[in-house]
Amino acid sequence: MKTAHAQETTKSFNYVCTANTSFGEIAINMNVTPTATVPNKVQANQEFSVSNIQTTIGVDLTGQIEPLKGFINPFNGHVNQLNLTSPSETVNVFGSEGVAIPETPFDPNDTLISFQISGNDTNFNAGEDDVNIHVGEIEAEIYAKLGTTPIDLPVTCTPPEDTLFTTVKVEEKLDNQAPVITLKGDNPMTIKVGETYNDPGVMAKDEVDGDLTKQVIVSGDLNTEKLGEYSITYTVEDKAGNQATATRIVYVEAAEPDDDEKPGDGEKPSDDEKPEDDEKPSDSEKPSDDEKPGDGEKPGDDEKQDDGEKPGDDEKQDDGEKPGDDEKPEENNLGAGNDDNKPGNGVVLPNTATNIPFILLIGAILLTAGASIPLFRKYIFN
Incomplete structure (x- = not known):
């Protein structure tokens, strides 16, 4: 969780509460002023915290509650719920246990009772847009006594139309995602010794910067005249400095003999090895009739x-x-x-x-x- 420029935020809201008594429902006006430390900027899709929540509540003792002053002095009770809401969630800052209202004595002539209660630190999740945090409904109980008999008055308080407590700004999307390099062609790749290596290429894309294929740097030594295993490395970097690499393995193998070099039946010489017409014995080099041995080694005409x-x-x-x-x-x-x-x-x-x-x-x-x-x-x- 990362926050930036945290600041204290406070705002007052006029609630209208309804208390259930044995005499029926009575309306109570109540002023609620929450104060909290809230970041004014957060990163997109990150979690942030609303902390140091203190809420000051002032209860108006005039109006329909004034006849009950004698039954609720000292004023105390329990706040079960105070909601803070965002576009994606609603959180009770007092938790499941709620928080007790401290005993607060007052003068019969007082028109206002004020006390303060503390809430729990609350986490929210930011999206792509700024986060608006609103105050929500309050549920509480007011402890009263009729003589020596305690009476609990359940109270539900509704906020006014304007419930916006604070707005947390979402910074531009932080680019911490490296580009993705996709190899074209085979990997590993095999060529014959002496052949020309033609790199099939790659594609490179980044979530923020888009197509980075033209920024890819290719490195690696490849000797097509020497058998072996070689590595070709592709590297690309986006504007935020995120770098990606990919590697292609290239094997240089021995070439297979051509059909012209393969020995034929009985090791016959290939066409290239056959004597040319110029190498064939001419008619003058052919043995004459005089040199041809006759039947039974007959002497030639010159020997007669x-x-x-x-x-x-x-x-x-x-x-x-x-x-x-x-x-x-x-x-x-x-x-x-x-x-x-x-x-x-x-x-x-x-x-x-x-x-x-x-x-x-x-x-x-x-x-x-x-x-x-x-x-x-x-x-x-x-």
Whole structure:
């Protein structure tokens, strides 16, 4: 409970009371002057106190009560109720027990009896508007004696039309409420390493200042090239200095391989890894027909013996040197079953073991001839 600029307030009200007696109802005029300490300003929607309540009551002994002076001297009794009311509540300042009227003797010629009673501190609740506090009805009892017999006279007192006791001012609404920040998008948020971070943004609203979205300050370090967890902080402050913050968590995760990088069936190279047309062997680099191995490793055209290398008629085997049926090369050596390997089709037979002795014989003859030339020159020509 907060109050400001408390001050003492007092005001007098003329009540008209009705007392019930054995002779019937009699009217009594009574002046009521409450005094209290009341704040002249309070905060909206706050509770405040009306304290130090003292009420001075003056009873008019003239009029219909004057014949009863002898029965009510000394004057005393009990006040059960004195209400103070606000727009939202009514409070009895004397509580449920009420308060006793002190014995007050008076002179038979007196026209007024005065006494003072104390009330309890009373709390009220302020709203959005100024609070008007009014005085209300009073209920009491006057003690009288008829000889030695006590008589209680119940009294009900009604205030005048103007019942306003005081007005408590309500200050402008105190702004102690922080703004509210609402995150847009996901929280937490996940992006792939290397991707660009696009902040989804926020909304900020304040009860007094309204929309504060443009005043939001964003802070935090985010490295999209490095895996990890990052925090983005949003801060906003209203005109009253109330501050609000909100945080978004951003996870930077490893990127998944693209479809082009995924290995295919049998680890086939991707389209990017296939040789370009420029890398394919040209027609000039392709093996020629001469380089292609023939069936059964046939020598190419360049490897065939030319006409000069063919054995002469003298070197040909005569009929007596022809190998017999038993000495004929096996079909495997002649490429049997393949007509392309048969002699007479323009294909030179490969060197086989049957040609070696013949070559050695020719070599020996040539060596012997070469060594004999000097001897012929020495003995014959000399």
